[in-house]
Amino acid sequence: MSIINDPRVVEFNIRTDEMLINMGPQHPSTHGVLRLVLRTDGEVVLGAAPHIGYLHRCAEKIGENLAPRQWVPYTDRMDYLASMNMNLGWALVVEKLLQLEVPEKGRHLRVLVAELNRIASHLVAMGTYGLDLGSFTPFLYAFREREKILDLFEQVCGARLTYSYIVPGGVTGDLPQGWLQNCAQFLQELEPVVDDYHALLTSNAIFIKRTAGVGVLPGEMAVNYGCTGPVLRGSGIDQDLRRDGEPWYTSLYDGYQFAVIVQKEGHYPQDHDYPAVPAEAVLGDCWHRFYVRMLEVVQSMDIVRQALDKYAAAAGDCGTPIKLNHKLPPGEAYLETEAPKGQMGFYLVTDGSAIPWRVRARSSCFANVSVTSELCRGCLLADVPAIVGSLDIVLGEIDR
Amino acid sequence: MTIWAATDWYAFFFLLFALLACGFAAAVLFTSNIVRMAFYLTLSLGATAGLFFLAGAEFVGVMQLMIYVGGTLVLLVFGVMLTARAPFLSLRPRSGEWIVSLIAGGTLLFLLIASAFGVRNWRTASDSGPLPLAEAQTATAVGAGLTGVRVDRLNRDAAGHALSQLPHTDSGYLLPFVIVSVHLLVVLVGAAYLARAKVRRRSATESTASVEG
């Protein structure tokens, strides 16, 4: 470890002034309006304090004045890159409160769109990560494929970003005709493109230099800070709510074959020919977090394929959305789902009326961004975007 | 048209570069902002390089640009930036110092200028006239001089071909060149040693505590 990477080295001989630098809230690489106050000595970052709240919209408070069905659009705007997963989390928790089972077909439909949206979200994460490291091209390659997913979603629900598609009780409408073929075709097209992404970034020598060994987040620390999702799995902790979550959530994935993407005994579960882990990479560094996301894209593609078959085979309807005046039984419910960025939890307390008494969201990015100050200590200024980018945060979800 | 014909372009360029060099040198003297001083110094030295070109010393001129302006001054600017805290940014000399030094400087300047015009040989061009500049391109000669061969001391025939060998005792500037190379190496090592980054390490607990603040 070189001197500059050594967090214990706090002073150089040349007495330079420490500088406080505001990175954000208007900065090209802070993914929205995150504000990082960096304490730097030259290029070396001595400390980083994330400041949040620039995108606070009182979503949770608003939730206490709206029926669960009405609050769905607000969940869209939390992680706006994975609205389907947000919708799903909220729908599931309301259904859990109501003990409302969704028909078989609806279950597969939800898996289908949620995993597609996971692909879209990870593609954005990959593209913007390239941008953070100064490579513009992967961004457009990623958005090109994401556009196709958005096209599919547009066919499903008419919206390209804020879908409000999965609602408590079911979905707003069944899939249109021919959609399954379109989706299958898209997966066909995406398959070879993933190799391009690996060539552009994952196995690029400069990319490896910039990410391997940078921002190492040990598994223990990740757990202590409550990190979840790819950030946690990138640190080697075997945790994925799709397998380990509550039955109310995991039952969604009953009958699906997938392996949790985590490095076990030095190996990732690989069913494809993907670039090997470079020698410089340390478990828990930026490269691993990135790599987990890239593998999850493929994992989600597999799940989507299975869901396509199961959906086509399933009979019946996709469930009926609850009415606006649907009385909610007094009680409370909490459920965490595996959203693309981590475990997204919704909490709901009701008093018997149609409107919840209390609504809370447990944001995955909020927990993930909290490690920034730990990871950025002693790194170089250029590592800050690399670290923040590898955490893949969305401020809409943090600030709510 | 007459004004064009009357213009001596050599004098014009000389005057231009000379004024730039002297003017910015004065600016260095009279500004108290250290960064501006560095900037003016750059321009002054650059203009001096122009004078060197005019005097036919191309190689020296380029050396001036490369080593002085491009190297030494960048180094200086680095130093300025490393130490440029607000209180030192403009340290003004005391007025008493100004008066004394201006008197001394003025006297020195007067003496120097008087002596510059005092020698007849300096004041006039030689009778044979100056050499055309095309024949004063000296980069090769300078290079040869540094490697130990003084080509300008060769005896020539009328056509300019070398006639005889140089005395073997004349090694040109080879020895100074070697010495200065070694000197430069020593100096660089020494400077790196002087200004090296001494690292003080704190214990792990202390470092965690310090970063919170």
Next chain:
Amino acid sequence: MVRERFPDQVRYASCVEHVIESAAVAEFLVHTLSLPAPLAYLLAALIHCGFILGLVAAGAVVFIWAERKVSGRIQDRLGPTRTGGKFGWLQSPADGIKVLAKEDLIPRAADRLLFRAAPYVSFSSSFTAYLALPFADGWVAFDTNVAVFFILAVLGLEVFGVILAGYASGSKWSLFGAMREAAQVVSYEVPLGICVVIPVLLTGTMNLTTIANMQAGWCSNWLIFHDPFTFAVFWIYATCALASVNRAPFDLAEAESELVAGFMTEYSGMRWSLFFMAEYSSMLLVSCLAVILFFGGWHGPIPVFDWLGWAYPGGASSWQLTGFLANLAGCVNFITKAVIGVTVMLWIRWTLPRLRIDQVMTMCLKYCVPLAAICFIGALWWQVAGWWSPNHWLPLRPDGPGGMRETWVVAPEAACGEVARRLPWADSAPPHGAARRTLPGCGLAGPPAGWRTGSPAAARGGVQ
């Protein structure tokens, strides 16, 4: 010529000729349009400056457009398509108008004088370097025999503008960018210098025109193919040149994801675009330099004009149409090669992520400098040992193998036996076959006057 015709103006003419090497143009003006000589010289100088400024400006305009198109194609999109018709070719002028119309903001914390001066420092230094750059045989504004050195020196001054901009902006991001740039450019000047010295070593001159003319003939005669070490050193040169002009993956000074826009953060409008033009013109400049040093300059891969007998003979002083056409074609050839170089830079920029500052420094000090030094010694050894090089069997120029490449060893020996006798490896008698042109001022022989037709044996005599 001028000297003979205007004996009373000898001194002045020679000086102006030196400062602004536009004697040919001026002569034309004097004799054909019968202008007074001083005016003719001024006009000639202005014409030269105009040409170069035009080239720099047009280059920047074209490259900005090209960058958009190339990046568009690389990124699977179209780039500009509508402004000005078919290929969006008016995009750059449109951008220019937009930039001109922008408000010229100066932050309150800025040092106003330095803030205003910085873009001009940057631009003028990268522009000045073109003075010594020949575009074809003899087509050069300032034909100095230290041209390589001059270009490197002046190009190195560009960093001053950046440092000043960074300091004067009064912004931390700008300061960061400036310090990065300063550290990077100063460090990369070292390996860049070593790389550039190798062709100088092989050709024995720092005069770019001569260096390029020594590579006349087939492409096997290009210095990049001279020996394995020159081949290797070209890639080091490419890396260092990329770094010294701050292009991706070395564009740390303006790294938008880290430093917002680095030293340009606080700039807007025309001043900002001056920085931009400076960047593009230095890109073109290092590319041109690479073409001259390694890729034969204006001498194409196939010596068409040598076959036709159109090219100016060495030392020719009279104007002729065929020679002019050959030179024009050479100029086009030269610029084409340079543009290819710039395009490669664009390609790299839009493909690779950015390095980190410590990695950039490591790359320079740990890899580029030692490798360049090894190549330097290797090329030197290869040259002294007289080992095989492609031009020994491919007809590199009309007069056969050998050529004038070895002036470094040959020339001193040929004309001034003294120098050569002192060189430890040259103990053979100097060849006296070819007619020699005396290098001005010192009596050393430069390339023989008839080096295009001189006998190869004489040319290679020094090392055999």
Next chain:
Amino acid sequence: MCGLLAQITVSHYLVVGAVLFVTGVLCMATKRNALGVLMGIELLLNGANVNFVAFGSKLLRADALGLDGQLIPLFVIVLAAAEAAVALAIALNFYNNHTTVDVDKAEELKG
């Protein structure tokens, strides 16, 4: 051009050299910033260089000093670079130990 400049001779260069030299001396005398003093030294050396080049220029006088007039400035430039490196190192060290670059405060021999 006025009569004085009818023909540029060595003297004219010497005047430029003198001005640079005197400015350098004054800079060294009056500047309180260590780096300002360093800049004064550079100016001073440059004034000397101008003189050397002028004396060596065959353009100005055919019987000029010749090559020596160019070689000595080369050494001066190189040594100035070395001097600047050392002086800067000293200045930085001084700054580290005293947190100032004001040379008037440098009164102790001990660093």
